[in-house]
Amino acid sequence: MTQKLILASNNAGKLKEFNELLSTVGFEVHAQGEYDVPEAEEPYFTFVENALTKARHASRLTGLPALADDSGVCVNALGGAPGVFSARFAGEPKSDARNNEKLIADLAAHDDKSAYYYCVLVFVRHADDPQPVIADGRWNGVIVPEARGAGGFGYDPHFFIPELGKCTAELAPEEKNRLSHRGQALRALVDKLK
Ligand SMILES: O=P(O)(O)OP(=O)(O)OP(=O)(O)OC[C@H]1O[C@@H](n2cnc3c(O)ncnc32)[C@H](O)[C@@H]1O
Numbered sequence: 768m769t770q771k772l773i774l775a776s777n778n779a780g781k782l783k784e785f786n787e788l789l790s791t792v793g794f795e796v797h798a799q800g801e802y803d804v805p806e807a808e809e810p811y812f813t814f815v816e817n818a819l820t821k822a823r824h825a826s827r828l829t830g831l832p833a834l835a836d837d838s839g840v841c842v843n844a845l846g847g848a849p850g851v852f853s854a855r856f857a858g859e860p861k862s863d864a865r866n867n868e869k870l871i872a873d874l875a876a877h878d879d880k881s882a883y884y885y886c887v888l889v890f891v892r893h894a895d896d897p898q899p900v901i902a903d904g905r906w907n908g909v910i911v912p913e914a915r916g917a918g919g920f921g922y923d924p925h926f927f928i929p930e931l932g933k934c935t936a937e938l939a940p941e942e943k944n945r946l947s948h949r950g951q952a953l954r955a956l957v958d959k960l961k
């Protein structure tokens with residue numbers, strides 16, 4: 768039996784990756800936008816609290832199980848910034864282009880360009896689920912000043928994987944999903960749901 772699930776996100780890049788990742792796992796996936804769920808507040812300083820809030824919000828408004836993702840890029844020389852603030856690093860309105868510009872400018876004076884993507888997923892069976900299912904994933908890379916590639920979203924044109932010699936925007940969708948923080952987290956989550 769397929770189980771209906773709400774993806775508690777408005778980010779088109781994430782939704783595309785989740786549709787690819789979840790297509791094989793027996794869930795009928797609906798973005799929260801299909802149910803007119805507005806964006807939830809993300810007031811917290813931890814990924815897990817923001818993800819839990821987003822999942823509960825979507826589940827409360829739809830009456831369905833919900834999966835939320837809170838993620839970001841954490842840059843070591845910047846003390847882990849932009850981290851939980853990745854989506855709005857350069858302020859409102861959200862803009863990948865301005866976020867990337869600010870990241871490159873802030874890092875220009877630093878030799879250490881190492882960074883990692885981090886993703887927490889939270890699944891709730893209902894809005895007040897006392898046992899949310901939580902999984903995370905991490906993907907190490909290096910921030911490069913020149914944009915490369917047209918795939919992915921967000922910081923992908925500047926997130927370089929030394930072992931592949933490519934930025935994550937240069938990867939085929941399947942390759943990104945196989946390696947990414949989100950792919951790792953989703954496989955761990957699905958294992959916990961079995
Ligand atoms: O909250 P929702 O609606 O899911 O969408 P969002 O874009 O606001 O998502 P987050 O609050 O979790 O912020 C995550 C940001 O981190 C960045 N990010 C996360 N995963 C990424 C990935 O796989 N590739 C590139 N950038 C990523 C990107 O800038 C995202 O906007």
Ligand SMILES: [Mg+2]
Pocket residue numbers: 809854
């Ligand atoms: Mg957000």
